[in-house]
Amino acid sequence: MPETIDKVAIQLKVNGKLYSLAVEPRTLLVELLREELNLTGTHVGCDTTYCGACTVLLNGASVKSCTMFAVQADGAEILTVEGLAKDGKLHPIQKAFGDSYGLQCGYCTPGLMLSTFQLVTKNHEPSENEIRKAIAGNTCRCTGYQNIFKAIRLAAQNMKGA
Amino acid sequence: MSGNGQKWVGKAVPRKEEERLLRGLGKFADDIKLHETLYLRFVRSPYAHAKIANISTAEAEKIPGVVCTLTGAEIASQTQPFIEIAPDAGGKIRDYPLAVSKVRYQGEPVAAVVAMSAAIADDGAEAVQVDYEALDPVVDAEQALTDASILHEDAGTNKVWNGVFEYGDVEKAFREAASVVEIDRMHFHRFSSTPLENNVVIGQWDPKDERIYYWCNNSFPSFAIQFLAAHLNVHIDRIRVQTFDIGGSFGIKITSYPQMAVCALASKKAGGRPIKWVETRSEHMTSSAHGNERTFRDTRVALDENGVITALTSRHIDDCGAYPRYEPLGCVIWSQVFPGVYRFKNARIDFSQAVTNKCPVGPNRGYSRMQHLWFLERVVDICAHELGIPADEMRLRNYIRPQEFPYTTPNGCVYDSGNYPKMLDLAKGLIGWDAWKKKQAEARKQGRMVGIGIGTTLDSGTNNFGQSQIVNPGAPFSGNSQGANCKLDIYGEVVVAVGSCPQGQGHETTAAQVVADVLNITPDLVTVRTGFDTERNVHTGFSGTYASQFAVSGLSAVHGAAQKLKAEMIRLGAHVLESKPEDLDFGIGGQGPEIRSKSNGKSINYWGLANIVNVNSAVLPPELYEVTLNCRYIWRAPFKVPDIKKKYGNLTMTYASQLHIAVVEVDRDTLIPKILDYVAIDDCGTVINPPIVEGQVYGATAHGIGAALLENCVYDEVGNMLTSTFSDYIPITAMNMPNVKYGHIETPSPHSYSGAKGMGEGGAAPIHTISAALQDALFDKGVFIQDSFNNADSLFRALHGEIGQTAKLVKVERRVGSKA
Numbered sequence: 001m002p003e004t005i006d007k008v009a010i011q012l013k014v015n016g017k018l019y020s021l022a023v024e025p026r027t028l029l030v031e032l033l034r035e036e037l038n039l040t041g042t043h044v045g046c047d048t049t050y051c052g053a054c055t056v057l058l059n060g061a062s063v064k065s066c067t068m069f070a071v072q073a074d075g076a077e078i079l080t081v082e083g084l085a086k087d088g089k090l091h092p093i094q095k096a097f098g099d100s101y102g103l104q105c106g107y108c109t110p111g112l113m114l115s116t117f118q119l120v121t122k123n124h125e126p127s128e129n130e131i132r133k134a135i136a137g138n139t140c141r142c143t144g145y146q147n148i149f150k151a152i153r154l155a156a157q158n159m160k161g162a
Numbered sequence: 163m164s165g166n167g168q169k170w171v172g173k174a175v176p177r178k179e180e181e182r183l184l185r186g187l188g189k190f191a192d193d194i195k196l197h198e199t200l201y202l203r204f205v206r207s208p209y210a211h212a213k214i215a216n217i218s219t220a221e222a223e224k225i226p227g228v229v230c231t232l233t234g235a236e237i238a239s240q241t242q243p244f245i246e247i248a249p250d251a252g253g254k255i256r257d258y259p260l261a262v263s264k265v266r267y268q269g270e271p272v273a274a275v276v277a278m279s280a281a282i283a284d285d286g287a288e289a290v291q292v293d294y295e296a297l298d299p300v301v302d303a304e305q306a307l308t309d310a311s312i313l314h315e316d317a318g319t320n321k322v323w324n325g326v327f328e329y330g331d332v333e334k335a336f337r338e339a340a341s342v343v344e345i346d347r348m349h350f351h352r353f354s355s356t357p358l359e360n361n362v363v364i365g366q367w368d369p370k371d372e373r374i375y376y377w378c379n380n381s382f383p384s385f386a387i388q389f390l391a392a393h394l395n396v397h398i399d400r401i402r403v404q405t406f407d408i409g410g411s412f413g414i415k416i417t418s419y420p421q422m423a424v425c426a427l428a429s430k431k432a433g434g435r436p437i438k439w440v441e442t443r444s445e446h447m448t449s450s451a452h453g454n455e456r457t458f459r460d461t462r463v464a465l466d467e468n469g470v471i472t473a474l475t476s477r478h479i480d481d482c483g484a485y486p487r488y489e490p491l492g493c494v495i496w497s498q499v500f501p502g503v504y505r506f507k508n509a510r511i512d513f514s515q516a517v518t519n520k521c522p523v524g525p526n527r528g529y530s531r532m533q534h535l536w537f538l539e540r541v542v543d544i545c546a547h548e549l550g551i552p553a554d555e556m557r558l559r560n561y562i563r564p565q566e567f568p569y570t571t572p573n574g575c576v577y578d579s580g581n582y583p584k585m586l587d588l589a590k591g592l593i594g595w596d597a598w599k600k601k602q603a604e605a606r607k608q609g610r611m612v613g614i615g616i617g618t619t620l621d622s623g624t625n626n627f628g629q630s631q632i633v634n635p636g637a638p639f640s641g642n643s644q645g646a647n648c649k650l651d652i653y654g655e656v657v658v659a660v661g662s663c664p665q666g667q668g669h670e671t672t673a674a675q676v677v678a679d680v681l682n683i684t685p686d687l688v689t690v691r692t693g694f695d696t697e698r699n700v701h702t703g704f705s706g707t708y709a710s711q712f713a714v715s716g717l718s719a720v721h722g723a724a725q726k727l728k729a730e731m732i733r734l735g736a737h738v739l740e741s742k743p744e745d746l747d748f749g750i751g752g753q754g755p756e757i758r759s760k761s762n763g764k765s766i767n768y769w770g771l772a773n774i775v776n777v778n779s780a781v782l783p784p785e786l787y788e789v790t791l792n793c794r795y796i797w798r799a800p801f802k803v804p805d806i807k808k809k810y811g812n813l814t815m816t817y818a819s820q821l822h823i824a825v826v827e828v829d830r831d832t833l834i835p836k837i838l839d840y841v842a843i844d845d846c847g848t849v850i851n852p853p854i855v856e857g858q859v860y861g862a863t864a865h866g867i868g869a870a871l872l873e874n875c876v877y878d879e880v881g882n883m884l885t886s887t888f889s890d891y892i893p894i895t896a897m898n899m900p901n902v903k904y905g906h907i908e909t910p911s912p913h914s915y916s917g918a919k920g921m922g923e924g925g926a927a928p929i930h931t932i933s934a935a936l937q938d939a940l941f942d943k944g945v946f947i948q949d950s951f952n953n954a955d956s957l958f959r960a961l962h963g964e965i966g967q968t969a970k971l972v973k974v975e976r977r978v979g980s981k982a
């Protein structure tokens with residue numbers, strides 16, 4: 001293992017804010033978000049790209065931020081859970097999760113809401129199968145998914161008006 | 163005046179926790195960053211059983227950024243082994259948080275490396291050299307009992323506990339039986355409810371005040387500090403534990419105290435800097451805690467001519483992994499539900515627990531009772547089938563009758579309330595029982611394997627810790643208690659603190675509902691402190707969140723504290739408003755929550771009351787000096803110490819019940835079992851917050867379905883764990899979780915102030931139910947579902963005659979007079 005590791009300069013936009021940073025090549029995107037930018041709403045639940053607790057949107061697509069190096073996000077636009085609410089007001093997806101009792105411990109919720117975001121911005125009437133597929137990569141250990149299904153249906157409805 | 167008598171308990175009050183969690187502003191242990199933090203990684207054993215010949219940390223310590231290392235030998239020289247709950251021989255086990263001279267399971271920590279960053283700590287851990295001499299591993303509990311290879315030389319045996327639970331007249335019942343059913347072997351598998359957030363500990367041994375501080379997600383801190391203080395040789399008050407938002411526990415996070423010990427000792431060595439350890443998922447899978455595995459041997463069941471079970475004998479062998487830790491409490495906890503939901507009075511169960519070279523077990527959702535309840539449900543289904551009685555009818559003949567509650571079980575437990583036939587009725591209605599029976603008959607004609615199964619189960623809540631004396635007469639525990647504090651703060655805010663540490667169960671919300679009702683205000687006016695903190699001084703030795711009890715122990719404490727506060731407010735209010743106590747009304751006025759006199763119309767708001775007590779006390783007459791508006795209340799469960807010799811006594815306060823029905827099809831080509839329909843009925847007495855209860859039912863159902871069909875902690879014959887990542891373990895996802903039809907009934911508990919029963923664990927109903935449904939699908943193929951875990955592979959082997967052959971494993975003896 002090298003004594004010192006050269007840092008790499010990157011630029012990225014997170015929740016609308018531009019950052020210029022120097023990161024170690026081995027830093028994962030999720031580590032950058034949590035440790036450097038203090039955006040601790042993005043979580044880590046596994047080490048094999050299974051659970052989706054770390055899901056963020058990267059240029060509009062949902063990605064698992066534990067499975068990307070921070071340097072790969074150079075030039076990208078990222079949305080994390082902290083960027084969902086606007087002017088202090090909950091995003092329709094956040095409202096839907098709350099209104100549907102779609103969370104218990106809340107550890108999976110940020111990732112689930114961002115996977116939902118990708119689905120419901122394009123699809124206001126997702127079928128049951130589309131809903132299940134959209135969150136196939138998001139594990140929730142508390143809710144048994146029933147209220148999450150409800151939340152996503154409601155989120156899609158909420159988005160129609162939004 | 164608003165707050166006009168509206169009751170909040172029983173309403174779908176939105177959760178107070180939501181706001182921060184939805185915004186990504188929850189405060190989880192890993193989110194906490196302290197100045198000067200160092201990071202800790204464990205070096206873990208690749209062997210299941212081996213001697214440690216040598217550990218060299220020299221190379222690791224040379225790495226720039228590595229601050230120090232720790233080994234088991236070093237820890238053993240400055241600490242006491244952890245307390246063992248077991249009597250001898252199990253009590254002789256010496257358990258340290260890092261392996262000292264040998265390792266006993268794959269993943270056991272042998273050393274720790276502390277560094278400036280998590281990445282450097284990883285590098286350091288890789289540079290630690292450990293030489294092992296492999297020993298024979300024992301991965302099967304029955305084999306362990308032969309003592310061919312001993313795990314703990316100090317104990318001298320792998321059998322850490324044995325006891326016989328016998329009630330009634332077993333021999334007589336067998337003599338008089340119309341039929342006797344014998345079942346050779348059944349097995350409940352090892353799994354873990356694996357909370358999505360792993361264990362996290364930040365520990366600091368601060369040299370300035372010689373105190374140990376923890377910021378962590380342990381879910382039973384009162385228990386942890388008792389173990390830690392004795393282990394670290396410190397006064398228990400020197401340890402402060404704080405928890406915050408916790409990303410699920412399901413019991414698993416009760417057993418993080420060894421890692422907490424290492425963080426404190428590492429901090430001491432590193433000069434008092436905070437040490438952060440964040441468990442990886444692989445570490446969690448191999449070395450946090452699994453649920454108890456259990457084998458049921460030589461089961462004999464006596465039945466009368468109507469198929470009513472009259473007696474049962476069996477031998478149960480529990481596998482607790484490498485160290486008993488929280489065990490052998492599981493050796494008695496199952497007996498809280500000794501007869502399950504059934505009426506039989508005569509039984510003898512010989513119960514042993516063995517250590518094996520696998521991850522230690524911990525209390526996993528449904529802890530120790532689910533294994534037993536699964537066993538009983540299998541017994542009922544097999545007897546029903548062998549005697550030709552339909553599964554639903556068999557249950558109706560054997561259920562405890564609604565009019566028999568409160569029902570005393572053969573071992574002295576008092577089931578508070580319940581109505582199992584009504585739940586069965588409701589479940590059948592919701593799933594369309596008759597229609598499914600027809601569809602099933604048609605499917606069978608086409609050669610399809612469709613089964614319908616019923617699982618009836620119990621979620622016993624609020625333990626009598628006196629049962630620990632049944633496993634160890636010297637154990638200093640009995641009863642149960644919980645603390646809460648309710649106060650008007652200096653500016654009059656209503657603030658509640660409880661000794662629980664919730665992980666998504668909505669304690670902040672339900673506690674606020676209870677207080678709002680007492681004071682006739684709204685729940686949003688009640689602040690409930692999040693998480694646990696020893697410094698709040700509201701905990702007792704039992705405080706934490708486990709064992710389905712908050713609705714009883716936690717809310718009783720909150721209710722008691724709120725009433726105490728109310729009584730003080732009345733005393734003070736009567737003085738200030740120059741009114742008789744009985745003329746005072748509580749509610750919300752123009753200036754917030756207030757007390758108002760009905761006789762003279764005067765009122766004072768909470769700010770005014772708090773002001774007098776806290777900052778304007780010269781106006782208080784001396785006779786009111788004892789009014790503090792800061793009320794601590796300790797609720798105690800009215801238990802007695804059980805009769806240890808007879809193993810008899812009331813072990814639990816409330817018995818929530820669940821009845822599930824599943825329709826399952828085993829695909830003819832792939833043998834993959836698929837759930838076609840599913841219904842879950844719950845009875846937890848009076849419901850405090852319906853959507854929260856419903857959510858708990860769904861969650862427990864997902865855990866049970868996952869455990870029945872997907873989730874299995876698999877070890878090979880030399881003790882390698884084959885399911886050490888989520889990708890191998892496959893926790894249930896949205897793709898394989900069926901839609902669940904939910905229903906509930908309410909039989910209020912006479913044992914709790916509100917009629918509520920503790921709930922949340924769910925009794926692992928889906929495991930029983932899916933086993934029953936698979937059994938129903940495969941009976942006519944001669945297959946006997948003898949394991950709680952079933953997938954395409956095990957079903958293939960069963961259908962090809964390798965395992966689970968009814969003809970070999972189940973025997974029926976019919977005697978004269980048997981109608982069935």
Ligand code: FES
Nearest residue numbers: 045046051052066
């Ligand atoms: S933490 Fe990224 S998928 Fe689990």
Ligand code: FES
Nearest residue numbers: 104108140141142
């Ligand atoms: S709410 Fe706890 S993991 Fe989903």
